Amino acid sequence: MSTIEETIHQMGRQARAAAYALNQLTSDEKNTILRAMAAAVRGSVAELLEANGKDLEAGRAKGLSAAMLDRLRLDEARVEAMAAGIDQVAELPDPVGQVLDDWQRPNGIRIEQVRVPIGTIGIIYESRPNVTADAAVLCFKTGNATILRGGSEAIHSNRAIAAVLNQAGAPEHAIQLIPFTDRESVAVMAGMDEWLDLIIPRGGKGLIETVVSLARMPVIKHYDGICHLYVDRAADLEMAVALAVDSKTQKPGVCNALETMLVHREVAAEFLPMAAEALRAKGVELRGCGETLRILGDAKPATEEDWDTEYLDLILAIKVVDGEQAAVDHINRHGSHHTETIVTNDEEAAERFLRAVDSACVFHNVSTRFADGGEFGFGAEIGISTDKLHARGPMGLRELTSYQYRARGEGQTKG
Amino acid sequence: MSTIEETIHQMGRQARAAAYALNQLTSDEKNTILRAMAAAVRGSVAELLEANGKDLEAGRAKGLSAAMLDRLRLDEARVEAMAAGIDQVAELPDPVGQVLDDWQRPNGIRIEQVRVPIGTIGIIYESRPNVTADAAVLCFKTGNATILRGGSEAIHSNRAIAAVLNQAGAPEHAIQLIPFTDRESVAVMAGMDEWLDLIIPRGGKGLIETVVSLARMPVIKHYDGICHLYVDRAADLEMAVALAVDSKTQKPGVCNALETMLVHREVAAEFLPMAAEALRAKGVELRGCGETLRILGDAKPATEEDWDTEYLDLILAIKVVDGEQAAVDHINRHGSHHTETIVTNDEEAAERFLRAVDSACVFHNVSTRFADGGEFGFGAEIGISTDKLHARGPMGLRELTSYQYRARGEGQTKG
Numbered sequence: 001m002s003t004i005e006e007t008i009h010q011m012g013r014q015a016r017a018a019a020y021a022l023n024q025l026t027s028d029e030k031n032t033i034l035r036a037m038a039a040a041v042r043g044s045v046a047e048l049l050e051a052n053g054k055d056l057e058a059g060r061a062k063g064l065s066a067a068m069l070d071r072l073r074l075d076e077a078r079v080e081a082m083a084a085g086i087d088q089v090a091e092l093p094d095p096v097g098q099v100l101d102d103w104q105r106p107n108g109i110r111i112e113q114v115r116v117p118i119g120t121i122g123i124i125y126e127s128r129p130n131v132t133a134d135a136a137v138l139c140f141k142t143g144n145a146t147i148l149r150g151g152s153e154a155i156h157s158n159r160a161i162a163a164v165l166n167q168a169g170a171p172e173h174a175i176q177l178i179p180f181t182d183r184e185s186v187a188v189m190a191g192m193d194e195w196l197d198l199i200i201p202r203g204g205k206g207l208i209e210t211v212v213s214l215a216r217m218p219v220i221k222h223y224d225g226i227c228h229l230y231v232d233r234a235a236d237l238e239m240a241v242a243l244a245v246d247s248k249t250q251k252p253g254v255c256n257a258l259e260t261m262l263v264h265r266e267v268a269a270e271f272l273p274m275a276a277e278a279l280r281a282k283g284v285e286l287r288g289c290g291e292t293l294r295i296l297g298d299a300k301p302a303t304e305e306d307w308d309t310e311y312l313d314l315i316l317a318i319k320v321v322d323g324e325q326a327a328v329d330h331i332n333r334h335g336s337h338h339t340e341t342i343v344t345n346d347e348e349a350a351e352r353f354l355r356a357v358d359s360a361c362v363f364h365n366v367s368t369r370f371a372d373g374g375e376f377g378f379g380a381e382i383g384i385s386t387d388k389l390h391a392r393g394p395m396g397l398r399e400l401t402s403y404q405y406r407a408r409g410e411g412q413t414k415g
Numbered sequence: 416m417s418t419i420e421e422t423i424h425q426m427g428r429q430a431r432a433a434a435y436a437l438n439q440l441t442s443d444e445k446n447t448i449l450r451a452m453a454a455a456v457r458g459s460v461a462e463l464l465e466a467n468g469k470d471l472e473a474g475r476a477k478g479l480s481a482a483m484l485d486r487l488r489l490d491e492a493r494v495e496a497m498a499a500g501i502d503q504v505a506e507l508p509d510p511v512g513q514v515l516d517d518w519q520r521p522n523g524i525r526i527e528q529v530r531v532p533i534g535t536i537g538i539i540y541e542s543r544p545n546v547t548a549d550a551a552v553l554c555f556k557t558g559n560a561t562i563l564r565g566g567s568e569a570i571h572s573n574r575a576i577a578a579v580l581n582q583a584g585a586p587e588h589a590i591q592l593i594p595f596t597d598r599e600s601v602a603v604m605a606g607m608d609e610w611l612d613l614i615i616p617r618g619g620k621g622l623i624e625t626v627v628s629l630a631r632m633p634v635i636k637h638y639d640g641i642c643h644l645y646v647d648r649a650a651d652l653e654m655a656v657a658l659a660v661d662s663k664t665q666k667p668g669v670c671n672a673l674e675t676m677l678v679h680r681e682v683a684a685e686f687l688p689m690a691a692e693a694l695r696a697k698g699v700e701l702r703g704c705g706e707t708l709r710i711l712g713d714a715k716p717a718t719e720e721d722w723d724t725e726y727l728d729l730i731l732a733i734k735v736v737d738g739e740q741a742a743v744d745h746i747n748r749h750g751s752h753h754t755e756t757i758v759t760n761d762e763e764a765a766e767r768f769l770r771a772v773d774s775a776c777v778f779h780n781v782s783t784r785f786a787d788g789g790e791f792g793f794g795a796e797i798g799i800s801t802d803k804l805h806a807r808g809p810m811g812l813r814e815l816t817s818y819q820y821r822a823r824g825e826g827q828t829k830g
Binding site: 020023024103105109111118119193197198212213216218220236239242243245246249250332343350354355356358359360361362363364366367369370371375376377387388389390392393394402403404405407408409410411412413414415 | 520524526534627654658660665771773774776780782784786791792804808817820824825827
C-alpha cells in the first residue's frame with residue numbers, strides 16, 4: 001500500500017466510526033453544531049482570506065484565467081455568504097427519523113420505514129473552495145460523515161475551511177479533507193466501497209468519467225444539461241418568446257439553461273422571426289435546421305453536432321419539427337435527461353409531452369431555469385442529478401438519506 | 416467490436432426503444448399482457464419441459480450436484496407456479512404514475528413528483544430458470560425493458576421461457592434474453608451505461624464482485640446475510656429461545672437466516688443452556704466464544720472467522736457481550752447490514768438498538784426470517800438489497816421505479 005492509499009483508507013475507517021457517532025445526535029444537537037460552524041467561519045475571516053491568498057498567488061503564477069481566479073477567490077462578502085449558508089441549513093427541517101411508511105401485518109408485526117443517514121459520503125470536486133463548506137454542511141445536517149477531496153488550485157483554502165468547520169464540536173472525523181490532490185487519491189476513494197457508501201463528483205466531464213469508471217460504490221452524477229424548449233402549434237407565441245429568452249439568457253453558463261429550441265412546423269413562420277428578434281437583442285447566436293434557415297435567412301446552419309452540444313453560452317440551436325411526438329423523439333435521443341419544457345395551451349399535448357419525455361424535470365409553460373433545488377423550495381441543493389437511481393433532478397437534504405425498516409413484534413416466528 | 420459486443424449493444428438500443436413504448440402503456444394494458452403471459456406459460460408446458468430436459472441432461476453429463484439439478488429442474492407444478500406468479504403480479508397495484516409529492520411555489524408553479532419506470536434493467540443471474548420469468552415480469556409490470564443474461568446451465572430453459580413470454584403482445588424487445596452465456600457478455604452489459612440504467616446481479620459472490628467492479632451504471636446487490644439475534648438482559652428468555660430456533664432453523668440456507676447470536680452477560684448462564692438444548696434438538700452445531708464455552712462446556716470454540724461467516728447451514732456462532740452497545744458494535748463491524756433482531760422487554764434498549772444498528776432491517780422481538788418482501792406485504796420481491804442507495808432491504812415493485820418532477824405554470828420566467 002502506498003502512503004496515499006494507507007492515509008485515505010485510515011480516513012475511511014475514521015469516517016465510518018464518525019458516521020455511527022453522528023447517527024446518535026439529535027436534530028437539535030446537529031443544529032447547535034451547525035450554528036457554531038457558522039460562527040467559527042465568521043470568526044476566521046482573516047485566516048481564510050490568508051489561505052485563499054496563497055491559492056490565488058499560486059493560481060496567478062500558474063497562469064489561471066481571470067474566470068478561474070474569480071471562482072477561486074474568497075473575499076469578506078463570500079466568507080459571510082458561506083457562514084449565512086450554514087445558518088440557513090441549521091434552520092431547515094431534518095429529514096432523518098422521518099417515518100416514510102408504517103403498517104401492520106396480519107400476524108401483528110408493525111413495520112416502519114424510517115429515513116436514516118446514508119453513512120459516509122465522498123465528495124470529489126474541482127476549484128471552488130465554497131464547495132468544501134456547502135457539501136460538508138449538507139452531509140453533516142443529514143448525519144453523514146464526509147471525506148472531501150478538492151482540487152489542487154484551492155488546497156490552502158480548502159484546508160483552512162475544513163479546519164474552521166472542525167472547531168465547532170462535531171464528532172471527530174465527521175468532516176475530513178484529503179490532504180492529497182493528485183489523481184491517485186481519486187482512484188483510492190473510488191475503490192474503497194467498504195468505507196464509502198456514496199461518491200458525488202462535482203466538476204467537469206473528465207472528472208466524472210474517471211469516477212464512474214473506477215467507482216465500486218454508487219455514484220450520483222450531474223452531467224450535462226442539454227435542455228430543450230418545445231414550442232407547440234397551440235403555444236401562446238408571446239409566452240414562448242419570453243420563456244425562450246429567459247431560459248436561454250437569464251444565466252447562460254448553467255446546466256438548466258436552454259440549449260435547443262424545437263418549433264412546431266405550423267407556427268414556425270410566425271414564431272421564429274419574433275423569437276429571433278428578441279433573442280438577438282440579447283446577443284444570442286442562432287443555429288438552425290434547414291427549415292429554420294429558410295424562414296430566418298440569416299441564421300447559421302446547425303450541424304448534427306449542435307443537437308448534442310451543451311453550449312453554456314449565448315448560442316441556441318433551433319429545429320422545426322412535425323409535432324410533439326417528433327419533439328419527444330428528438331429530446332429523448334439528443335437530450336441529457338435534465339430539463340425540458342413545452343409551451344402550449346393544449347393541455348392534452350402538454351400531458352403527453354410530460355409523460356413521454358425521459359428527463360428529470362419536465363415543465364409546461366415554465367422556464368427551464370426553474371429546475372433548481374432553491375426554486376423547488378428545497379432550501380438547499382447538493383446538485384442536480386442526471387441519474388435515475390436514488391436521486392433524480394434537484395437533490396436536497398432528503399436525497400442525502402437512506403432508509404431502514406424497523407419491525408416490532410411480540411415474539412412472532414415464521415415456522 | 417466483437418460479435419458479442421455488437422449483438423448486445425444492438426439489444427441495448429432495442430431495449431431503450433422498448434422502454435419508451437412500455438412507458439406509453441396504461442396499467443390495464445400492462446395487466447392484460449401479463450395475464451396473456453401467464454396463459455402462454457400454461458399453454459407451453461410441453462415445450463418448456465422439453466427445453467428443460469436438455470438442460471438437465473447436459474447438467475447430468477457435466478456432473479452437477481443433485482442440489483444444482485434440483486434448482487435447474489422444471490416440472491408441471493413448477494411451471495404452474497410460474498404462471499400463477501405472473502397472474503399474481505398482474506393483480507398488484509401499479510406504482511407507476513403514483514404522485515409522491517405535490518406542492519405549489521409562491522410564484523404559482525405547481526410541482527409534482529411522480530413515479531416513473533427506471534427505463535432499462537439488466538438482470539444477470541445463475542442457474543434457476545424461474546428467475547427469467549420472475550424478473551422479466553416484475554420489470555414489465557413497472558414499465559421497464561429487461562435484458563436478461565442467465566447462466567449456461569439453464570440456457571435452453573431460459574430461451575424457451577423468454578420465447579413464451581414474448582408471445583403475449585408485449586412491445587417488441589421489452590423482454591430480451593442474451594443468447595451468450597460466456598463471461599464477456601457480462602462485461603459488455605456492465606459497460607453499456609448508455610443503454611442500461613441499472614444492473615441487478617442475482618447469484619454468488621463471484622458474479623456480484625465481477626459486476627460491481629465492471630459496471631458503469633448503478634448496481635443493486637444482494638450480498639451475504641450475516642444476520643444477528645441479540646438476547647438482552649431484559650429478554651423474555653423463552654421467547655428468545657423460540658426466536659433463535661426459528662431464525663436459525665426454519666430455513667437455514669437463505670439470506671435472512673440467523674448466523675450469530677449475541678447474549679447479554681447477565682443472562683448468559685441461564686439462557687445458553689436452554690437455547691443450546693432447543694437448538695441441538697434441531698441439529699444445530701454451536702460455536703462459542705470463551706464465555707459461551709465456559710457455560711456450555713461442549714460447544715466448539717469459535718474463531719475470529721466465524722463472526723464474519725454466512726454459514727447458510729445448521730451452524731450458529733454465539734458470543735457473550737456486555738450490553739446492547741457491545742452488541743451493536745459487533746453487528747456493525749461483522750454483520751452484512753442485512754437483518755438483526757433484539758429480544759428484550761426493555762423498550763428503551765430496543766429503541767437504542769434499532770436506531771444504532773446500520774442494517775436494512777432491524778427487528779424487536781421478531782424472527783429474522785420475516786425480512787422478506789412477501790412477509791412485508793409487498794406482494795412480489797425482486798431481491799433483498801444490502802445497498803443503501805435507491806433500494807435497501809426487500810425490494811418490491813416500487814423499488815423498480817424512479818421519479819420525475821413535472822411542473823406546470825403560466826409562463827413563469829426567472830429574470
